[in-house]
Amino acid sequence: MNKLFGRNKLSRIEFGLFTLPVLLCVAFAFYVPFFMSMMYSLTEWNGIAKSPTFIGLDNFRQIFSGDANFTAASLFTVKYSFLYIILINVFAILIAVILDQKLKSASFLRAAFFIPYILSLVVVGFIWKFIFMQGFNSFSELTGWGIFELSWLGDPKLAFYSVLIVSVWQSIGFYIVIYIAGLQSVPQEMLEAATVDGAGPFKRFFNVTLPLLAPAITISLFLSLTNAIKIFDVILSLTGGGPGGTTYSVAYDIYRDTFQNNLYGYGTAKALLLFLVVLVITIVQLTYFKRREVEN
Amino acid sequence: MKNKRRALNLLEIAMIIIAFVFLYPILLVLINSLKSFQEVMMDVIALPKALAFENYSYVWQYINYPRLFLNNVVITGLGLAGIVFFSAIAAYKLSRTRSRISTVIYFLCIMPMLIPFQSIMVTLLKLAKMLHLSDSIWGLGIQYWGFGAPLAVFIYHGFIKGIPREIDESAMMDGASSFRTFFSVIFPLLKPVTATIVIIQGMWIWNDFLLPLLMVNGSTETKTLTLAAYTFVGQYNTDWQYTMTALMMAVLPSIILFIFMQKHIVKGVTAGAVKG
Numbered sequence: 001m002n003k004l005f006g007r008n009k010l011s012r013i014e015f016g017l018f019t020l021p022v023l024l025c026v027a028f029a030f031y032v033p034f035f036m037s038m039m040y041s042l043t044e045w046n047g048i049a050k051s052p053t054f055i056g057l058d059n060f061r062q063i064f065s066g067d068a069n070f071t072a073a074s075l076f077t078v079k080y081s082f083l084y085i086i087l088i089n090v091f092a093i094l095i096a097v098i099l100d101q102k103l104k105s106a107s108f109l110r111a112a113f114f115i116p117y118i119l120s121l122v123v124v125g126f127i128w129k130f131i132f133m134q135g136f137n138s139f140s141e142l143t144g145w146g147i148f149e150l151s152w153l154g155d156p157k158l159a160f161y162s163v164l165i166v167s168v169w170q171s172i173g174f175y176i177v178i179y180i181a182g183l184q185s186v187p188q189e190m191l192e193a194a195t196v197d198g199a200g201p202f203k204r205f206f207n208v209t210l211p212l213l214a215p216a217i218t219i220s221l222f223l224s225l226t227n228a229i230k231i232f233d234v235i236l237s238l239t240g241g242g243p244g245g246t247t248y249s250v251a252y253d254i255y256r257d258t259f260q261n262n263l264y265g266y267g268t269a270k271a272l273l274l275f276l277v278v279l280v281i282t283i284v285q286l287t288y289f290k291r292r293e294v295e296n
Numbered sequence: 297m298k299n300k301r302r303a304l305n306l307l308e309i310a311m312i313i314i315a316f317v318f319l320y321p322i323l324l325v326l327i328n329s330l331k332s333f334q335e336v337m338m339d340v341i342a343l344p345k346a347l348a349f350e351n352y353s354y355v356w357q358y359i360n361y362p363r364l365f366l367n368n369v370v371i372t373g374l375g376l377a378g379i380v381f382f383s384a385i386a387a388y389k390l391s392r393t394r395s396r397i398s399t400v401i402y403f404l405c406i407m408p409m410l411i412p413f414q415s416i417m418v419t420l421l422k423l424a425k426m427l428h429l430s431d432s433i434w435g436l437g438i439q440y441w442g443f444g445a446p447l448a449v450f451i452y453h454g455f456i457k458g459i460p461r462e463i464d465e466s467a468m469m470d471g472a473s474s475f476r477t478f479f480s481v482i483f484p485l486l487k488p489v490t491a492t493i494v495i496i497q498g499m500w501i502w503n504d505f506l507l508p509l510l511m512v513n514g515s516t517e518t519k520t521l522t523l524a525a526y527t528f529v530g531q532y533n534t535d536w537q538y539t540m541t542a543l544m545m546a547v548l549p550s551i552i553l554f555i556f557m558q559k560h561i562v563k564g565v566t567a568g569a570v571k572g
Contacts, residue, residue, distance in 0.1 A: 036422070105312060118561070
């Protein structure tokens with residue numbers, strides 16, 4: 001008995017030694033700042049004054065009673081996320097299906113589409129700023145096409161699509177790769193059987209391939225949604241929120257309030273709302289996953 | 297059959313053209329980084345008349361490139377070492393212990409994946425200043441231990457569950473301690489997932505922007521490649537030839553690494569996405 005107790009104690013110490021370091025790291029990186037944030041969201045603080053003033057829920061009241069910037073940024077983020085998710089998944093599936101046709105250059109093409117994904121987002125924004133500003137000048141001289149004469153970063157409507165195009169360009173390779181992996185798990189016999197039954201390529205795609213691609217689609221939808229909500233870096237370097245503040249996303253709006261307007265308490269309150277939205281989306285997503293797993 | 301072959305060939309040619317157009321922006325940056333200012337202003341598309349390598353030597357010295365590169369290596373290396381080590385030992389113990397506390401700790405480790413960085417950035421900066429982890433590349437590297445841990449613990453945990461317990465039990469029988477068992481028996485088995493984690497998190501840390509901006513942007517000595525490109529473009533916003541050079545120098549290490557390790561990188565990223 002005594003020996004058993006000793007062993008137990010030892011294994012408890014061991015358990016602590018193995019798990020405590022990671023707990024400390026995670027606590028320092030997330031939990032402590034997160035709980036500090038919760039407190040700051042109830043205060044008014046400009047970062048310079050010695051101590052924050054407690055104002056209760058006033059920050060949240062102010063956000064909900066009409067913060068034009070936050071409303072605009074939320075609308076931008078919702079519209080952007082919606083279009084981003086559709087575009088990226090449709091194009092990624094399309095390209096993945098083509099690359100899966102046993103093209104000789106398939107691995108080269110896959111690599112080509114993947115390259116922007118390994119670049120830093122801030123740098124990607126600058127690359128495209130150069131293309132939109134200088135590159136399009138030369139393209140329009142060369143081709144005379146009106147599309148290159150438009151002010152892609154100066155017109156509020158077009159600036160939105162510029163942000164969208166650049167984000168899709170940067171990350172599509174990642175989703176193509178996920179879909180290629182998904183396509184490889186589609187059994188060849190099933191496609192052949194469908195062909196024997198007289199199904200054309202489109203029918204085959206929509207009735208056989210697409211349903212079997214469901215797991216890959218679920219993953220991609222989830223990842224593209226979580227990434228879209230947090231869009232920040234590309235906008236910072238591509239449009240800087242302009243023209244006229246029309247391309248601020250929620251994440252960028254929070255950044256502007258905290259670090260540019262020095263509204264630490266207020267910005268933190270907004271950030272907590274963002275956390276709640278992400279939390280709800282994830283819970284919905286996980287429940288959906290669970291139900292699917294049970295059904296299968 | 298012949299028709300089908302021809303259609304495939306046409307498709308292939310079309311895709312190669314699309315891929316070229318797709319990568320053309322990066323190519324244009326490369327071309328213009330090798331031109332003089334006048335040439336860039338006259339025509340962006342034209343190839344350089346003479347290769348202006350002086351752009352590179354100018355930017356190299358101005359931003360102190362070797363220093364930045366070393367900073368990136370230190371931050372990424374230190375970050376990855378901590379993430380892999382701490383997450384692997386924790387995930388091992390957590391997946392081998394069946395108790396309520398083990399489950400609680402596991403969820404405490406992975407839940408932060410839900411916390412958007414914006415909701416902690418202000419207080420994180422305050423905390424890092426208190427602990428003297430800001431304004432130092434070592435301090436920044438250490439911070440990544442916590443930020444990378446949730447995903448790493450999650451992936452390791454899932455993988456270790458698939459390794460039969462008999463393997464560590466027989467090592468323990470031979471008298472090896474828990475640590476010994478882990479390092480000489482289990483850790484080598486984790487190689488494929490470790491590779492996945494190193495690739496995904498390495499890419500992220502190497503390219504990360506907001507955390508370094510908050511932590512190490514104060515001095516030129518501690519900047520990262522991405523930060524330096526950001527500041528440089530801000531200062532030289534109309535000297536396109538220099539900004540193109542700076543951007544190219546910021547992304548070249550990633551592109552070169554990708555060319556050599558393409559297969560592993562693509563595989564690692566896919567595995568991470570499917571498991572995560």
